[in-house]
Amino acid sequence: MTAADTIGQVSADKVLVIACGMIAREVLAVKERLDLAHIDLTCLPAEFHYYPERIPPAMDRAIAEAKADGYRHIFAGYADCGTGGMLDVVLERHGVERIAGPHCFAFYQGGAAFEAVADADMTAFYMTDFLCRQFEAFFIKPLGLDRHPELAADYFGNYEKVVYLAQTDDPDLDRVAEGAAERLGLAYERRFTGYGDLPAALGEAAKRPA
Structure with missing residues (x-):
């Protein structure tokens, strides 16, 4: 490239x-x-x-x-x-x-905006467009959750919510992020950040x- x-x-x-x-x-x-x-x-x-x-x-x-x-x-x-x-x-x-x-989770939201929510997001598991596209490859398979979904509580037990920082409006990615929250047993929030x-x-x- x-x-x-x-x-x-x-x-x-x-x-x-x-x-x-x-x-x-x-x-x-x-x-x-x-x-x-x-x-x-x-x-x-x-x-x-x-x-x-x-x-x-x-x-x-x-x-x-x-x-x-x-x-x-x-x-x-x-x-x-x-x-x-x-x-x-x-x-x-x-x-x-x-x-x-x-x-990147900070600069996607903008520095000032990130600082404003940083404390409230201490228990947030952030996802981006990239991480939605690569959720299986980056998280599920390496952590063995495709074979042992019960381990999700061990890996993600300290999180309270999935926060999807959306760079684009893509319904397919929205569905992945929502599904990830459900799969991990976490609350879900979507924030459109753009770039x-x-x-x-x-x-x-x-x-x-x-």
């Missing part, structure tokens, strides 16, 4: 976004909406959602490779995402900025090549 046509020969106005695979579709949607044709996208594996310690070294390598390919303008399509500040250490060393906030702070972050990053 990225990279120069010829290694080492990248147009000076290009911006490379190195993003979490969980937000790839959304980055591309914002790119099209804002007509940011000079943005290229590459992604680190979505499964790093489970292994945040892998994000900083992978980002370090990805930035180094991008610079070797000739990219002068790079933006990280990540929030902190559970790295405990270690992602920022890598980005600061390379002079690369990222999306503000602790995780939250993502358009502003990408729009700002895209201004850099003057």
Whole structure:
């Protein structure tokens, strides 16, 4: 989904976004909406959602490779995402900025809106469009709930509700999110967030090549 046509020969106005695979579709949607044709996208594996310690070294390598390919303008399509500040250490060393906030659940809602509900959502299990599409692959099968549904209470017993942060209005995804809440024995709430702070972050990053 990225990279120069010829290694080492990248147009000076290009911006490379190195993003979490969980937000790839959304980055591309914002790119099209804002007509940011000079943005290229590459992604680190979505499964790093489970292994945040892998994000900083992978980002370090990805930035180094991008610079070797000739990219002068790079933006990280990540929030902190559970790295405990270690992602920022890598980005600061390379002079690369990222999306503000602790995780995608925050920037989808918008920073201020997330802070307003953070305490009330302490027992919320968040889902996004991506997580609805990948619910079986990301949660049910890895946790063995397809074979042992009774384990749901062990895994999700500390949650009280599923909160679906919807980027789009898609009845199929709505049904997945509602079904997930029922399957996990949790209350259900849908919040339409759209892309939250993502358009502003990408729009700002895209201004850099003057």
